[in-house]
Structures are given as C-alpha cells and as structure tokens.
Amino acid sequence: MTKLDLDFVRSQFPAFSEPGLSNQSFFENAGGSYACAPVIDRLTRFYRQRKVQPYGPYPAAQAGGAEMDEARSRLAALMGVKTHEVSFGPSTSANAFVLANAVRKWLQPGEVIVVTNQDHEANSGVWRRLADEGIVVREWCVDPETGHLDPADLEDLLDGARLLCFPHCSNVVAEINDVTAISARAHAAGAFVIVDGVSYAPHGLPDVGALGCDVYMFSAYKVYGPHQGIMVVREDFGMTLPNQGHYFNGDSLYKRFTPAGPDHAQIAASAGMVDYFDALATHHGLAGGAAAHDLMRNHEIALMQPLLDYLGGLNSVRLLGPNTAVDRAPTFALELAGSGEEASEKLGKLGINCWGGDFYAVRPLQAMGVDLDKGVLRVSFVHYTSAEDIQKLIEGLDQVL
Secondary structure, X not given: OOOOOHHHHHHOOHHHHOOOOOOOEEXXXXXXXXXXXXXXXXXXXXHHHOOOOOOOOOHHHHHHHHHHHHHHHHHXXXXXXXXXXXXXXXXXXXXXXXXXXXXXXXXXXXXXXXXXXXXXXXXXXXXXXXXXXOXXXXXXXXXXXXXXXXXXXXXHHOXXXXXXXXXXXXXXXXXXXXXXXXXXXXXXXXXXXXXXXXXXXXXXXXXXXXHOOOEEEEEHXXXXXXXXXXXXXXXXXXXXXXXXXXXXXXXXXXXXXXXXXXXXXXXXXXXXXXXXXXXXXXXXXXXXXXXXXXXXXXXXXXXXXXXXXXXXXXXXXXXXXXXXXXXXXXXXXXXXOOOHHHHHHHHHOOOEEOEEEOOOOHHHHHHOOOOOOXXXXXXXXXXXXXXHHHHHHHHHHHHHO
C-alpha cells in the first residue's frame, strides 16, 4: 500500500501557508474544503485573461471555451462517463431542483418514487414535493439506533417504483452505502436511480460508470474546487426527461438541465480538480487521477481509527453511524449532553475549526431521536488532515466535554 505524502499534499493547498489558517486544525470539511492551487490558478487566469463570452471568434473567447470543454471532458474521463453526460450548475441543491422539475413532468399521478430519511434535504425535499402532483412517495427508513439503510427493505418499496433517490453516504450518518448493489436491485425492479454523492466525493471521486446509477450529483467546492454543483446524468435517462433548458438546446444533454447561463469561470476552474488528482497520483508513482481515490481513502481510514477508539470510550457521547473506519466517511456527527454549536465554539477557541447544528439533515437526526434544539457537533476531515490534527482534536474534545 502506497503511503500518502502529506507534505506534498499540503503543498498543493495555499490555505496551509496562510497566517490565519496555518495554525488551525480544520474539521469543517463536510461544509466545504480548502481549494487546491490548480483550481485557484485557473480561476485567476480566467478572470485575468478570458473573462469574455466564450466560444467567440477571437483568441480570448476561444481559450475560455476550450478550458470549459476541458473541464467537462477530463472530469468525465475521471468518472468513467461520456463527456456530454456531465452538467454544471450553481449548486447541488439547484441541480436537484431542476432535475426534480423534469421528473415532475415525466411521471404521471399515481406513479411511485422512493426516497430515504438518511439524506441531506437537497436530495429529499425536492422529491417529496412531487407528492403535490399526485406522485406516490415511499420512504426507505433508517434504523433509529444506527442510521443504517437496510437494502432488504427495498424489496417491497421498489414494487412498481419508477425512481429511487438515496445518498452515497449521509452528511451526518456517514455510512457508505453500496451504490452498485442498490442500483442493480433498483434497475431489476424497473426503477431509475439518483445518487447524492456530496458527502462521498471529497474522499475520492468514484467511477460513476461502474457504480451503475443514472444520476450522480456532488459539489465541487467540497472536492477542493470552485462553488459549482456537478451532475452526471447518464444519456439513456437524461434524454428521456423533458428538456429544462432553452428549447433550441434540447438535443444537447449537458445543456438540458442548465436553464440559466452557466458560470464560465468556475466551470473552467473545475479542470484544476483533475490537475490536482493527476498530480497526486503521479507524485506517488500511480497511473491516472482515478488512482488518487484509493490513496486518499486509505489515509483517511488510518486516521479514523484512533478517533473512533477515543469516541468509543466516551459514555457521554453518541456517535451517529458505524464505528468501523472502512464502512464510513470521516464525518463524525456527535450527539452530546449539551449543544453541539456551543461545543464547536469552545473548540474554535482552541484552534479546532468545526461546527454544530442540524446541517440540513433534519430528517435523519429526527429519525435517530436527536434533540434538534441541541443538534450535533460535527467534525469532518479529508486526506490533507494530519495525525497531529487528530491528536489535537482528541485533546480538545477532552477539554470541552
């Protein structure tokens, strides 16, 4: 197993050299990660040299359009999908809203969709509102103790269903759901599959083609990139849905779910995410940016174990989700005796940056019996986190709790 060169990793993130950040331990990555240098460089260059209407018949416009095309094609290659299956939008919430609008016109009253109560609200509320149009909404419910979604429960839920919407992993439960197996089960029952990958993608962009889902959504700003939502819509499903863009763009898959003008600069800057993954793989002697996925995950799994061991010894703290590192993302929602937000404020004074609250995960927290007035303390990390950061967090929790 190749060991992650953390010094190299941190050298790719300017935040670690900033005076106001370099002495802080950053544990709010589930809310948004630091941006990597290639993204910052591309965004700066676009605003300096290419901030014109792209694709026009002059050099600056041609360079801007080419860089936007590069972002789409390289992200598609990294995720194992076709270039035109990658759409950009202002956020994942906005992308889900537009997609739900298309589904609203595609389904007929009485038809069935399945949602979960493990989701962030962005991949729950838009689908539940289809009930207003006469769509039957069934709920795949978590275990109230563990937060686990049992795939066996799908046998009855998928009967006659047209659509299944669920998270790759929840932003509070953090258990990694088996997207490949669940997608296969849904397809066998005749349902299409929409996956919210926002809480998984920061830990390594998956091979979406191999996952088998029909839609995969994530947020670039949580994957070291600009503030964009990125949505893979597989061709067979996307061309079935009604066009949500300008009528004359209806034949273009990546424009069908972009009703407003896209952010040219941020789309172009998204190629910097692939620059970083490629550089990470190359530095470690690995072939292709996709190899960065396992490199990142292995480092995170190793860092999770001491934190899990520590949390397991605290009787006053309830960890939501699995207590085994290989089964979860490094996002830890902790139910405390007191307020999660108050605990985060105390940790902030110790140089430990995190937050407390509900994190738009009201449904899973309620399902698991968490007092929403207190919320949870959430600490989350990614592959640029160090063992020293973890130790600082454990010592800080000792003081605060």
